[in-house]
Amino acid sequence: MTKLVLLHKADSIYDDEPDVVYDFPRSYLRAVQEAVGDWVIYYEPVKAGPRGYFAVAKIEHVIPKPGFEGRFLAMIEPGSFLPLDTEVPRLINGSPLEQALTEPDGTPKKGGAVQLAVRRLPDEDFARIVRLGLPEDLERQEASRYDPKGAEVAEKAAIFERPVLERLTRRPYRDVAFRRKVREAYDYRCAMSGLMLRNGGGRPEVQAAHIRPVEHNGSDSVRNGLALSGTLHWMFDRGLISVADDDQTILVSRNKVPGDVVDRLLRPDGKIWMPEDERNWPHPANLAWHRENIFGQMSSEDFVL
Template sequence: MVKLVLLHKADSIYEDEPDVVYDFPRNYLRAMQEAVGDWIVYYEPVKAGPRGYFAVAKIDSVIPKPGVEGRFLALISPGTYLPFDSEVPRMGGGRLLERALSESDGSAKRGGAVQLAVRRLPEDEFARIVDLGLPQDLERLEAMRYETANPGLIEEPMTFERPVLERLTRRPYRDVAFRRKVREAYDYRCAISGLRLRNGGGRPEVQAAHIRPVDQKGSDSVRNGLALSGTLHWMFDRGLISIAEDCETILVSRNKVPADVVDRLIRPDGKLLHPIDPRNRPHPENLRWHRENRFGQVMGDEPTLWDRL
C-alpha cells in the first residue's frame, strides 16, 4: 500500500465527490491500485482556489468508470473522509511539505511532478500534513475555546499523543472536527430557524447534524451536515422535518408536528439557510437519502419535546 496526494478542482472535467469517489485517467491506475486500503490527502492547487491540502480519506477500491473508456473511479471507504480543521498551504516553515516538489536548493520545481494529479506521499510527509490540518489537541482546543475564567485557574484536560491513524479513526475526535467545520460553515446559525444563539459564556448553542448518519454510510463532509438547534436536530434525526428536492424548501411532517411549533421554530420563508461558500452546501444525494429513509418515519413511543417549547 502507499499513501497519495490527489489533486481536486471543483470545476474539473473529472466527476469527483471527495467523500465518495475520485475520478481519474488510466495513467494513474497503477498508483491508485497500490493505494487501495490506505489513506490519501486531497489537494486543491493554488490556481484553482486557496485551500491547498484540505482533507483526508481512505481508498476502498478501484473500478473502471462505467461507460467511459480510459477512466477509473477510486471509491472512498465510507466514514473515512475528514476535512482539515485548517487548510494547509503547500509550504510550511519556508519549505515545501512534499519533498518531491522541491529542487535540490529547496526551491519549487516547475513542471514534472508538480503537474501530476496523483502523487505518492511518504509516511512522514503524510503525518506532517495531517498534524497541520488536524492538530493533536483539537479536542482540547474545542473544550477550551469559550472559557472566560482566569486562564491561570483553568485546569486544562490532558492531551494524549496519539498516532495519526488512531486519531483519524477515533469517533470522538472526528465528531469534534465535524462539529467545528459544520458550525463554522453556517456562521453558527441554525440552518432551519436562522437563529444564532449563544449561552452566557458565548458558547454557540447550534449543533452539527449528520444528514445521512455515519452508521448508514454517511460521511463527515460538511456537505453531509447541517447546523441545527438542539430541538431541530432532534426533529431532523427523527424524520419530523426534511428538505425538498430543490435543496431549499423545508418539509414538515404536519400530522406529527403542531402548527404552533412550526411557526416558532422554522424560518418564515420556509427555506433552508445555506452556507456562504457554495462548496459547503448540502449534497442533493444526502438530502435525498434523508427524505427517503427518515422523513415521515414512525416515532414509536418516544416522548415529544413539544411540552418544553
C-alpha cells in the first residue's frame, strides 16, 4: 500500500465527489491501485482555489468507470473522509510539504511531479500534513474555546500524543472535527430557524447534524452536515423534518408536528439557510437519502416535543 495526494478541482471534467469517489484516467491506475486500503490527501491546485491540502480519505477499491473507456473510479471507504480543520498551505516558509516537489535547497520544483494529478506521498510527508491540518489537541482546543475549565478536563485525556492514524479513526476526535467545520460553514447559524444563538459565555448553541448518519455509511463531509439548533436536530434525526427535492424547502411531517411548533421554529420562507461557500451546500444525494429513509418514519406515539 502507499499513500497519495489527489488533486481535486470543483469544476473539473472528472466526476469527483471527494467523500464518495475519485475519477481518474488510466495513466494513474497503477499508483491508485497501490493505494487501495491506504489513506490519501486531497489537494486543490493553485488555479482552482486557495485551499491547498484540505481533506483526507481512504481508498476502498478501484473499478472501471462505466461507459468511459480509459477512466477509472477510486471508491472512498465509507466513513473515512474527513476535512482538515485547518487547510494546509502549499508552501511553508517558501518550501513545499512534499519531498517530491522540493529541490535540494528547499525551493519548489517546476514541472514534472508538480503537474501530476495523482502523486505518491511518503508516510512522513503524510503525517506532517495531517498534524498541521488536524492538530492532536483539537478536542482540548474545542473544549476550552468558550470555557477555560473545559480545558482542564480535556487535558487529562490527552496525556500522550496519539498517533496520526488513530486521530483519523477515533470517533470522538472525528465528531469534534466535523462539528467545527459544519458550524463554521453555516456561520454558527441554524439552517432551519435562521437564528444565531449564543449562551452567556458566548458558546454557539447550534449543533452539527449528519444528514446521512455515520452508522448508515454517512460521511464527515460538510456536505453531509446541517447546522441545527438542539430541538431541530432532534426533530431532523427522528424524521419529523427534512428537505424537499429542490434541496431548499423544509419538509414537515404535518400529522406529527403541530402548526404552532412550525411557526415558532422554522424560517418564515420555509427554506434552509445555505452556507456562503457553495462547496459546503448539502449534497442532493445526502438530502435524498434522509428524505427517503428517515423522514416520516417515526410513529406519532413516539413524538413528544
